[in-house]
Amino acid sequence: MRLTRRGMLVGAGVGGALLIAFPLIPRRYPVPLEAGKDEHVVDAFLKVGRVKGGAAGKADCILTVAVPFCEMGQGITTLVAQIVADEAGADWRKVAVEAAPISPAYADPVLSAKWAPLWMPAFASLGADAEGMLARLHAERGPLMITADGTALAAFEAPLREAGAALRAMMAQAAADKWGVGWEECETKDSFVTHGPKRLSFAELLDTAVDYDPPAVPVLRAEPPREKPGQFPEGAPPRHPRLDLPAKVDGSFTFAGDVRLPDMVFAAIAHGPQGASVLSSYDKQAAASVRGLVGVVHARRWLAAVATDWHSADKAVRAMEPRFKADGPIADSEKVLVALDKALTKGEPQRLLAEGDPDALLAKPSLTARYDVEPAFHAPLETASATARLRHGLLELWIATQAPERARRAAARAAGLSRRDVIVYPMHAGGSFDARLDVRIAAEVAAICKVIGKPVQLTWSRWQEALAGIPRTPVSAQLDGALSPDKTRVLGWRARLAVPATAFESGARLLDGWGVTDALDLQDQADPMACEGAMPLYRIPEKAVEQVPLALRQPTARFRGQAHGYTAFFTESFVDELAHAAGKEPLSFRVGMLEGEPRLVACLQGAGRLAQWGGGIEASGQGIACHQMELALGGGRVTKGLIAVVATARSEAGVVRVERLSAYVDIGRIVNIDIARQQIEGGLMFGLAHAVGGASGYAKGRPLAGRLSQLGLPLLADCPKVDIAFADSNEDPFDPGELGMVAVAPAIANALFSATGVRFRRLPLISEGL
Amino acid sequence: MSISLTVNGRKRIVETDADKPLLWVLREDLDMPGTKFGCGAGLCGACTVHLDGDAVRSCQTPIADAAGKAITTIEGVGLNDIGKRVQEAWVALDVPQCDYCQAGQIMSATALLKQNPKPTPEDIDGWMSGNICRCATYMRIRAAIRTAAGLPAEESVA
Numbered sequence: 001m002r003l004t005r006r007g008m009l010v011g012a013g014v015g016g017a018l019l020i021a022f023p024l025i026p027r028r029y030p031v032p033l034e035a036g037k038d039e040h041v042v043d044a045f046l047k048v049g050r051v052k053g054g055a056a057g058k059a060d061c062i063l064t065v066a067v068p069f070c071e072m073g074q075g076i077t078t079l080v081a082q083i084v085a086d087e088a089g090a091d092w093r094k095v096a097v098e099a100a101p102i103s104p105a106y107a108d109p110v111l112s113a114k115w116a117p118l119w120m121p122a123f124a125s126l127g128a129d130a131e132g133m134l135a136r137l138h139a140e141r142g143p144l145m146i147t148a149d150g151t152a153l154a155a156f157e158a159p160l161r162e163a164g165a166a167l168r169a170m171m172a173q174a175a176a177d178k179w180g181v182g183w184e185e186c187e188t189k190d191s192f193v194t195h196g197p198k199r200l201s202f203a204e205l206l207d208t209a210v211d212y213d214p215p216a217v218p219v220l221r222a223e224p225p226r227e228k229p230g231q232f233p234e235g236a237p238p239r240h241p242r243l244d245l246p247a248k249v250d251g252s253f254t255f256a257g258d259v260r261l262p263d264m265v266f267a268a269i270a271h272g273p274q275g276a277s278v279l280s281s282y283d284k285q286a287a288a289s290v291r292g293l294v295g296v297v298h299a300r301r302w303l304a305a306v307a308t309d310w311h312s313a314d315k316a317v318r319a320m321e322p323r324f325k326a327d328g329p330i331a332d333s334e335k336v337l338v339a340l341d342k343a344l345t346k347g348e349p350q351r352l353l354a355e356g357d358p359d360a361l362l363a364k365p366s367l368t369a370r371y372d373v374e375p376a377f378h379a380p381l382e383t384a385s386a387t388a389r390l391r392h393g394l395l396e397l398w399i400a401t402q403a404p405e406r407a408r409r410a411a412a413r414a415a416g417l418s419r420r421d422v423i424v425y426p427m428h429a430g431g432s433f434d435a436r437l438d439v440r441i442a443a444e445v446a447a448i449c450k451v452i453g454k455p456v457q458l459t460w461s462r463w464q465e466a467l468a469g470i471p472r473t474p475v476s477a478q479l480d481g482a483l484s485p486d487k488t489r490v491l492g493w494r495a496r497l498a499v500p501a502t503a504f505e506s507g508a509r510l511l512d513g514w515g516v517t518d519a520l521d522l523q524d525q526a527d528p529m530a531c532e533g534a535m536p537l538y539r540i541p542e543k544a545v546e547q548v549p550l551a552l553r554q555p556t557a558r559f560r561g562q563a564h565g566y567t568a569f570f571t572e573s574f575v576d577e578l579a580h581a582a583g584k585e586p587l588s589f590r591v592g593m594l595e596g597e598p599r600l601v602a603c604l605q606g607a608g609r610l611a612q613w614g615g616g617i618e619a620s621g622q623g624i625a626c627h628q629m630e631l632a633l634g635g636g637r638v639t640k641g642l643i644a645v646v647a648t649a650r651s652e653a654g655v656v657r658v659e660r661l662s663a664y665v666d667i668g669r670i671v672n673i674d675i676a677r678q679q680i681e682g683g684l685m686f687g688l689a690h691a692v693g694g695a696s697g698y699a700k701g702r703p704l705a706g707r708l709s710q711l712g713l714p715l716l717a718d719c720p721k722v723d724i725a726f727a728d729s730n731e732d733p734f735d736p737g738e739l740g741m742v743a744v745a746p747a748i749a750n751a752l753f754s755a756t757g758v759r760f761r762r763l764p765l766i767s768e769g770l
Numbered sequence: 771m772s773i774s775l776t777v778n779g780r781k782r783i784v785e786t787d788a789d790k791p792l793l794w795v796l797r798e799d800l801d802m803p804g805t806k807f808g809c810g811a812g813l814c815g816a817c818t819v820h821l822d823g824d825a826v827r828s829c830q831t832p833i834a835d836a837a838g839k840a841i842t843t844i845e846g847v848g849l850n851d852i853g854k855r856v857q858e859a860w861v862a863l864d865v866p867q868c869d870y871c872q873a874g875q876i877m878s879a880t881a882l883l884k885q886n887p888k889p890t891p892e893d894i895d896g897w898m899s900g901n902i903c904r905c906a907t908y909m910r911i912r913a914a915i916r917t918a919a920g921l922p923a924e925e926s927v928a
Contacts, residue, residue: 073868073905235923238864248866249857251804251844251873258803266798291787310807311794381808381816381904382870430806430870431904462809674864678907682867685906708902709813717895719908 032103033066040210042170044105045163046084050206061191061202063088063167064096068106068156070147070402071244072432073682074737075675078242082672083157085240086225087164088171089188090202092240099426100145102405107139110155111146113632117529118507130155130634146510147402148437148558150641150735153671154633157733161224166214174209175200184219227673229726238674244428256427257385257459259398264387264455265294267448268313269304270320271468273701275554276328276517279303287316296320297451302444306452310459326701328517329553333697333704336554340476343498344370347548350526353535356542361482361492367581368480369574373566373763374695375471376559377703379711382430384441384469385459388449390415395422395446400429400436406510407442413513414443415450422446433560433686435469437510466706470506470516471696472559473530473552475499475566479574482542487582490593493543495534495570501527501549502556503563516555524551533567533742537600537628538575538593554698560686564629564742569763572625572746577759586616586750587624599666600626602727603644606664610723611646616754621659623647623750625743633732641734642666642727645684645743648720649751651758656692656766658720658748666727667734673726676736680724683740688720689713691745695764712764773837777802778846784833792836793817793828796843804844804873808902815901818874818881819843825881827900844873852918853880859918867905875901879915889915891925 033041039049047064065081077097085095100106112119113135116127120134127134138144168188175193176183178200186195191202202209227239247253272279282303287296292308293316301324305316387398388411395415401407404424412422429436445458460468475497482492500523508514508522526549534545559565579589587608594601604626607613614620626644633639648660661684670676693712696705705711749760775782777800784799791810796802796819805828808816812830819828820842821835847853856879859865866872875898882889882897889897894915903911913923 073866075867235863237862241861242864242866244869245861245864245866248869248872249860249876250848251802253869254803255806255870257807258797260801260803309790309794309798311790311798314810379904380868380870381814381902382806382868383808429868431868433904459807462811678864678867678910681909682906685908686904689904689906707811707813708809709811713902713904714906714908715900715902716898716908716911719906719912722909 032101032105042167043163044103045160046167048167048206050203059203060094061206062094062096063090064098066100067097068100068145069152070400070426070432070436071428072436074679075242075672076147076152077244078240079672079675080156080160081243082240083160083225084164087161087221088167089191091191094191095243097243102143102145102408102424104140104143106145107143108145108151108155109136109139110151110631110633111149112136112139112144113634114149114151115507118503118511128632130632132634142405145403145405148434150631150737153733153735154631154639157224161220162218165218165220169214169219170209170212171202171205173212174205224669225671226669226730227671229670229673229728232673234677240672242675254427255382255385255430256387256398256400257382257457259387259457261387261389261455264457265306265308265452266310266313267304267306267445267456267458268310268317269302269444269458269460269464270317270322271302271464272324274331274467274698274703275701276326277301277324277330277701278327280323280325282320282322284320286319286321290316290319295452297448299447304444304448304458306448306456314461329520330701331554331698332700336474336552339550339552340474340498343548343550344476344478344496347498347550349496349546349548352526352528352531352545352547354544358482358492358494358542358544361542362480362494365480366483367578368478369577369761370476370478371570371573371761372476373474373569374697375474376565376690376695377466377471377711378433378435378469378559379694379708379713380429380431380433380435383460383462383465385457386441386445387455387457388445389455390449393417393421395449396425397422397442397446398425398427399442400427401439401442402432402434402436403439403510407439409513410439410443411446415446434558437558438470462708463706466703470555470557472565473500473502473556477570479570481574481578483578483582490538490540490578491542493536493540494546496546496548497531497534498548498550499530500552500556501525501530503527503529506557520551520553520555523549525549530563531567532562533564533627533629534570536571536575537597538590539595540593561738561741564627564738565690566763568625568627568742569745569749572627572743573749573761576623576746576750576753587613590626599640599727600628600642603642603664603666606725606727607644607646607662610664610725611648611660611662613646616750618757619755621648621650621751621755623649623747623752623754625746625750627743629734629739629742631734637732639668639732639734641736641739643739643743645747647744647747647751649748650755651752654766656748656752658688660721661688661744662723663740664725664727665736665739666729667736667739668729668731669733670726671733676726677724679736680740681722683736683738684722684744685714685719687741687744688748690741691748691763691765693764773833775836775841776839777841778843778849786833788834789832791829792819792831792833792841795833796828802843802845806870806873808871814871815874815878816871818877818901820877820881823881823884825878844877847877847880850880852883855918856880856883856914859914863910863914863917863923865907865910865914867907871901871903875903875911879911879918882915883919888919888921
């Protein structure tokens with residue numbers, strides 16, 4: 001392939017305006033990476049260095065890519081490195097990664113824009129453009145470095161490509177000058193620069209290449225990275241195997257709880273009941289008899305014991321039998337159910353979105369259904385853990401967190417230090433599903449470390465993870481629909497959600513450092529983010545989404561799938577009920593209302609083909625559901641992720657058995673198809689877990705299903721046959737991390753209706769009992 | 771008390787309480803953190819190790835019960851042919867996501883293939899039902915066990 005500078009610039013324009021828009025924004029911040037020995041910093045995302053020990057003792061040129069995200073299993077580390085390596089033309093075996101430090105260079109304007117209502121509630125629309133100055137300023141001021149809402153590619157694919165392009169240009173210039181040719185005519189591949197038959201390795205060129213400046217306007221490859229589904233069928237060896245793969249099969253991969261420091265001690269902790277509770281008393285003497293006890297640390301809302309090993313620390317903290325008392329609302333499901341019911345039946349709804357006005361049509365609705373969703377628990381397999389060391393006024397923190405900068409603030413405040421005196425070493429998380437947006441453990445370990453005066457590793461027990469972790473909100477909804485007199489079309493639709501302002505509440509904790517109790521005060525207000533995805537895409541002339549805000553008086557948090565995890569359940573259950581009421585086949589009923597939505601229609605038809613859809617007829621046990629998620633890229637551009645799922649299920653003696661899930665997924669252009677497939681596979685199973693379990697109520701602040709085995713999470717034997725197909729699309733990429741889970745619960749609920757004739761309108765589905 | 775163990779073929783002596791779970795002796799006394807703490811109640815399988823070849827939950831195994839026995843952990847399972855095949859299948863099929871449960875999954879899978887070299891799908895499902903994976907890598911775990919056993923990754927449809 002002959003590459004010319006002009007050709008590549010045009011290509012970049014074709015590939016997406018974002019790619020050329022970004023460089024126009026001045027980079028006002030110093031590059032935060034430091035070069036090690038024999039290393040050269042290319043830019044904020046990339047270093048190159050010489051490492052001895054290549055083939056025949058020759059030096060290798062190693063690319064080290066800085067990853068500004070929390071790896072939680074979603075493969076982002078590999079994706080980031082791959083984008084740089086492909087653009088540079090580097091050998092994948094010579095690419096390394098390191099965690100990026102906290103810096104405005106990694107600020108995420110796409111997330112800032114998406115979360116504008118959280119930091120600028122009064123004039124959110126002004127901050128909602130990712131390419132606008134306000135979103136960028138907000139992101140950089142924090143800096144906003146948070147792994148959430150699937151913004152990674154949208155915000156960072158362009159600068160990552162630029163980093164790779166800069167290195168390619170430097171290498172090509174060094175080679176071209178040696179050969180006396182134009183550098184734009186050189187190609188790079190497998191860490192070699194080539195020009196016709198001439199060939200020089202990156203390692204050979206490195207010394208001279210670092211003296212060349214890359215062009216001021218990055219020269220990108222004509223095509224952005226893409227793996228077409230047809231080229232990589234299921235089971236094909238990945239072109240870019242995950243970088244973390246080898247260490248993840250031999251026990252050498254290090255989590256926050258695996259950090260070992262000289263003289264380190266171990267801490268266990270007890271929190272009070274979920275909600276507003278404060279420590280009232282404990283028996284300090286009872287801990288004294290535990291061998292290895294180092295000390296006891298208490299705070300307003302927790303008690304910790306520190307020992308020479310975690311087992312003893314855990315024994316000590318339990319022996320002290322800490323007692324807590326309420327200083328505000330305590331989580332209680334009975335009260336929550338009453339509050340949700342009252343809000344839905346008697347509360348004042350606020351209209352958030354409308355096309356037309358369905359109220360007149362719905363004075364006498366053709367169909368009304370009520371749906372209820374329980375609080376969902378993240379239940380990552382790794383419990384929260386963090387390690388801290390305080391030396392000479394500098395606090396070091398080893399922690400898996402989706403919000404390293406917020407963790408740094410929390411730790412600094414707890415230790416009485418300036419933020420500049422806290423160093424965060426980001427660790428990979430053993431699952432999160434948004435649990436690791438909670439940075440309280442950073443404050444806890446910092447406080448314990450300061451009192452004890454030794455390096456401390458704090459690990460929450462499984463019970464503490466269940467007790468103190470904050471679940472996704474419960475929600476109740478009433479859906480009303482009006483069919484045309486001939487029952488061929490839906491004329492009116494209204495979704496009314498009784499839900500607290502969970503996005504504002506969790507946003508205040510995360511972005512503003514509010515405590516759990518204070519943030520509860522924000523629940524009783526309208527919150528469009530808490531109702532995202534509730535407006536059906538279906539062509540219905542009069543449709544509206546309403547929220548009845550309420551003070552739930554029980555803390556709520558973000559969770560994989562966000563509001564879509566319940567709004568898709570409402571929409572796709574109810575449209576299925578309407579189809580049945582109209583006597584229509586559920587797939588064609590949906591397609592009939594999706595004029596102008598070819599991508600979603602393709603998903604429905606694709607899922608139908610995979611599952612050999614039999615029409616969802618009575619007793620078939622097949623059910624279908626679809627959903628679309630969106631992310632604003634800035635400048636009015638929006639990227640979309642779409643999915644349709646067919647479930648085959650049956651219910652036996654109150655146990656839901658899902659035999660097969662077939663998903664057709666459109667996430668636009670796919671950068672790494674094996675990782676995308678992993679995310680959809682995992683997302684489908686996460687959706688299955690959400691459909692059949694993963695939830696708990698509370699009694700007096702104690703979770704009723706606090707043990708892992710009580711959450712009804714799927715085991716290997718529960719794993720159905722799964723078929724996944726991806727749309728071959730060149731639209732802007734959409735993150736597959738959350739999309740996989742959203743349509744599973746309604747597909748299963750609809751399948752159970754087909755199997756049993758009973759509608760399952762509560763999540764998890766089995767709590768309705770058969 | 772002083773307890774002598776054989777871990778991955780190496781003799782080790784630890785000074786500890788007899789009731790301390792093997793999990794914490796491995797992770798802290800012996801500085802082998804590959805074996806993971808998930809629930810502390812024997813419910814999730816993240817802490818699975820082999821005791822004289824049998825899969826056990828190390829969080830539920832008092833160290834005194836492991837005294838004098840041969841312990842194999844994720845750090846040493848690759849020294850054994852079956853363990854090595856399992857690890858290779860895990861890599862070939864790109865199984866792990868977050869990885870936290872995978873040490874336990876690999877230890878359970880290796881123990882299965884040791885006593886049942888050609889497991890049926892039902893054997894695999896039944897044997898692995900004590901290992902939770904919240905990322906839900908189950909499909910690939912199933913296929914990887916079959917691959918390690920020399921069976922086709924997908925069960926053929928009869």
